[in-house]
Amino acid sequence: MASSTSRGIGLCPSPIFFPPKHYSHLSRQTIRMATPPPYAVASSGKASTTLTEYVGDGGVGVGDDLVLLFHHIEYACKRIAALVASPYNNSSLAKPMSLPTATGSGSDRDAPKPLDIVSNEIIFSSLRNSGKVAVMASEEDDTPVWISDDGPYVVVTDPLDGSRNIEASIPTGTIFGIYKRLAELDHLPKEEKALLNSLQVGTRLVAAGYVLYSSATIFCTSFGAGTHAFTLDHSTGDFILTHPSLTIPPRGQIYSVNDARYFDWPEGLRKYIDTVRQGKGRYPKKYSARYICSLVADFHRTLLYGGVAMNPRDHLRLVYEANPLSFLVEQAGGKGSDGKNRILSIQPIKLHQRLPLFLGSLEDMDELESYGDVQQKVNPGYEV
Numbered sequence: 001m002a003s004s005t006s007r008g009i010g011l012c013p014s015p016i017f018f019p020p021k022h023y024s025h026l027s028r029q030t031i032r033m034a035t036p037p038p039y040a041v042a043s044s045g046k047a048s049t050t051l052t053e054y055v056g057d058g059g060v061g062v063g064d065d066l067v068l069l070f071h072h073i074e075y076a077c078k079r080i081a082a083l084v085a086s087p088y089n090n091s092s093l094a095k096p097m098s099l100p101t102a103t104g105s106g107s108d109r110d111a112p113k114p115l116d117i118v119s120n121e122i123i124f125s126s127l128r129n130s131g132k133v134a135v136m137a138s139e140e141d142d143t144p145v146w147i148s149d150d151g152p153y154v155v156v157t158d159p160l161d162g163s164r165n166i167e168a169s170i171p172t173g174t175i176f177g178i179y180k181r182l183a184e185l186d187h188l189p190k191e192e193k194a195l196l197n198s199l200q201v202g203t204r205l206v207a208a209g210y211v212l213y214s215s216a217t218i219f220c221t222s223f224g225a226g227t228h229a230f231t232l233d234h235s236t237g238d239f240i241l242t243h244p245s246l247t248i249p250p251r252g253q254i255y256s257v258n259d260a261r262y263f264d265w266p267e268g269l270r271k272y273i274d275t276v277r278q279g280k281g282r283y284p285k286k287y288s289a290r291y292i293c294s295l296v297a298d299f300h301r302t303l304l305y306g307g308v309a310m311n312p313r314d315h316l317r318l319v320y321e322a323n324p325l326s327f328l329v330e331q332a333g334g335k336g337s338d339g340k341n342r343i344l345s346i347q348p349i350k351l352h353q354r355l356p357l358f359l360g361s362l363e364d365m366d367e368l369e370s371y372g373d374v375q376q377k378v379n380p381g382y383e384v
């Protein structure tokens with residue numbers, strides 16, 4: 001295990017969720033039978049669609065392997081949701097850890113908090129238990145972890161993004177992307193094939209998603225046929241389909257950026273922000289600013305309300321954050337770019353590669369990119 005983090009940190013017991021670890025050998029039909037029917041009933045009298053049902057039956061045609069894998073990801077995210085909301089979150093689990101191995105190895109990663117590590121552990125054990133994953137590449141690990149030679153999928157993940165907010169109970173999120181294992185690399189040594197499988201270009205994504213841990217826990221996902229969001233019903237433990245076929249408005253009235261960095265921005269980005277907030281852009285309304293400093297939360301709001309969410313400096317990661325979220329925004333009719341290029345077309349060359357990230361409504365993104373010079377090159381390393 002080539003991780004800088006120790007597997008086996010004591011986990012809080014999961015309160016109510018039935019672990020799916022025995023499901024890996026079961027068929028989709030058997031899982032459906034083992035899954036209790038949803039209690040929630042829409043006003044039409046029709047039972048609501050759960051994520052499990054949607055993935056299994058919803059016409060997405062993803063195949064049994066992906067159904068199983070999703071079941072395990074769903075379970076992991078429910079555990080993380082319980083953890084971030086627990087009293088332990090406000091104590092030692094929220095404190096940053098020193099990162100001796102990563103620092104010593106010249107790692108490009110930020111110092112994790114125990115909650116980052118525990119979330120990573122939860123995702124890892126769920127992926128392993130699914131029996132469907134060949135390799136997991138996590139923002140919390142220095143190198144990808146080879147799990148199983150015959151796992152059909154590769155999972156990339158940021159297990160708990162925005163954890164710098166955790167002591168203040170501000171929203172956080174899990175981000176993941178799923179690729180097929182590249183069978184043509186099977187003959188290579190494990191370390192090599194683990195890395196190359198994890199560096200697939202975003203256009204090869206089979207599915208992606210995020211889970212927002214906020215006032216509601218939202219599981220938003222796409223299999224390449226639209227973007228759909230499910231809300232956790234805490235009384236039943238089911239994710240209920242609440243936002244089928246999410247479409248981002250072609251134009252919003254909100255920009256989302258850490259504008260304390262204004263004086264480190266390039267001219268083009270300053271001009272763009274100055275223009276839209278004065279209502280002098282292509283859309284003649286004064287824009288508002290919203291910035292939570294938690295990527296999943298800022299992205300989720302942008303998907304629903306439109307506008308543009310950005311981090312113009314080299315900070316967010318192509319593999320774990322930019323690619324999965326760009327896949328989702330494109331599937332919702334929007335755009336993901338580094339300010340110049342389509343994110344999904346950028347070939348990753350490093351696992352923890354960082355880049356400027358702009359995600360949002362089609363018209364807002366086109367207008368922003370027309371300013372050309374929007375990537376922040378001055379990146380002094382801010383303390384908060």
Ligand SMILES: O=P(O)(O)OC[C@H]1O[C@](O)(COP(=O)(O)O)[C@@H](O)[C@@H]1O
Pocket residue numbers: 110161162163164258293294295296298311313315382384
């Ligand atoms: O400091 P900045 O540039 O505002 O960056 C904030 C961004 O960093 C993140 O916290 C991600 O960084 P971490 O992975 O270190 O938590 C995002 O959630 C947030 O959007």
